[in-house]
Amino acid sequence: MNKKIFIEPLFRNNPITVLVLGICSALAVTVKLEPAIVMALSVTIVTGFSSFIVSILRNTIPNRIRIIVQLVVVAMLVILVDQILKAYAYDVSKQLSVFVGLIITNCIIMGRIEAYALGNKPLPSLIDGLANGLGYGIILVIIAFVRELFGSGTVLGHAVIPAGWYIKNGGFYENNGLFILPPMALIIVGLIIWVQRSISKDLIEK
Amino acid sequence: MQELVNLFIKSIFVDNMVFAFFLGMCSFLAVSKNVKTAKGLGIAVVFVLGITLPINFILNKYVMEPGALAWLNPKYASLDLSFLSFIVFIAVIASFTQLVEMIVEKFAPALYNSLGIFLPLIAVNCAILGGSLFMQERHYETLAQATTFALGSGIGWFLAIVALAAIREKLSYSNIPAPLRGLGITFIMVGLMGIAFMSFMGIKL
Numbered sequence: 001m002n003k004k005i006f007i008e009p010l011f012r013n014n015p016i017t018v019l020v021l022g023i024c025s026a027l028a029v030t031v032k033l034e035p036a037i038v039m040a041l042s043v044t045i046v047t048g049f050s051s052f053i054v055s056i057l058r059n060t061i062p063n064r065i066r067i068i069v070q071l072v073v074v075a076m077l078v079i080l081v082d083q084i085l086k087a088y089a090y091d092v093s094k095q096l097s098v099f100v101g102l103i104i105t106n107c108i109i110m111g112r113i114e115a116y117a118l119g120n121k122p123l124p125s126l127i128d129g130l131a132n133g134l135g136y137g138i139i140l141v142i143i144a145f146v147r148e149l150f151g152s153g154t155v156l157g158h159a160v161i162p163a164g165w166y167i168k169n170g171g172f173y174e175n176n177g178l179f180i181l182p183p184m185a186l187i188i189v190g191l192i193i194w195v196q197r198s199i200s201k202d203l204i205e206k
Numbered sequence: 207m208q209e210l211v212n213l214f215i216k217s218i219f220v221d222n223m224v225f226a227f228f229l230g231m232c233s234f235l236a237v238s239k240n241v242k243t244a245k246g247l248g249i250a251v252v253f254v255l256g257i258t259l260p261i262n263f264i265l266n267k268y269v270m271e272p273g274a275l276a277w278l279n280p281k282y283a284s285l286d287l288s289f290l291s292f293i294v295f296i297a298v299i300a301s302f303t304q305l306v307e308m309i310v311e312k313f314a315p316a317l318y319n320s321l322g323i324f325l326p327l328i329a330v331n332c333a334i335l336g337g338s339l340f341m342q343e344r345h346y347e348t349l350a351q352a353t354t355f356a357l358g359s360g361i362g363w364f365l366a367i368v369a370l371a372a373i374r375e376k377l378s379y380s381n382i383p384a385p386l387r388g389l390g391i392t393f394i395m396v397g398l399m400g401i402a403f404m405s406f407m408g409i410k411l
Binding site: 017020021022023027028067068071072075076078079082083097098101102104105106107110178181182183184185186187189190191193194196197198201204205 | 225226227228229231232235236289290291292293295296297300301304329330331332334335336339340343383384385386387388389390391392393394396397398399400401404
């Protein structure tokens, strides 16, 4: 049972490509692989633990003000993540700038709390939250990998395209600057959706 | 004055919330199937952004910035409450959307019926929180600047969602490869619109 909760969001029910949640803060951090990995981890942690905490509180939260209560729980976790990043990974935290704060309004988190944690026990909610965070992370890492490879010719900051290939060194290759620009992230997500829906045909929309 | 006009134009076109920063994407993609609802959501965003951002600006300037509490008592000049900003901003936005919903429901039922369902959604629209966070990060100095920035980015978001909705309405007549239908083609289209919007980047104001 728990295994199924964990596997589903990674591919079949992926939050980004199938449920269309959490695109907001995701795409701007995918120019390079490193911030994307940090962002994926932060979101996974926040999604998991906010689902866990809300699930513990689910029978005591009055229905009318639940959105504010949920936002406060999420905001508290995000503040913790932000302070930890500022203390131990200052450079990445600067690169992520406002997007750490925007984890609060990441629709994956509110979506999972509303759809799952409010009606389920703490442990399955924790697993569901973590798995959705990871499903989001996988897409983020794929996009960042493609963009960094074609856009700057590096992976995690290490050059992978041989220096001799570049035109300025007498070769034939040039980095594609378009991949650094924001719109390319959207087009890559579109292509990922295309591939995924060609594999599992039942996801195709009419 | 000229500076404010520049900021206004810049936040509509050059720093467009959707195409330059991907903010408010979730509702941007979910509520852009037809022009009428897109307009409703767009107006609601301009409205909420235009009011919450100045409130957050005042809170940030007089309560949370390092040394901001000095006006209360010189003793507090060394306090730095900026770590609280996320929770304060989101609390202002969430309670404000709830408040606006109640006021609009009571005094303008016609407007409520056209906007109604979108108002609660706006609390978790990242364009709103994003606006407040950018305001904090870019250190806008006066209330006028912050308000201009809020209105400009709201209108930029409005234009973007109406444009996308108009294209999606036309799209139902085209023949698209099956796995790309719906979400996939929308993403690619938003990407292409983003590339078009990038031509504004060359503008120096």
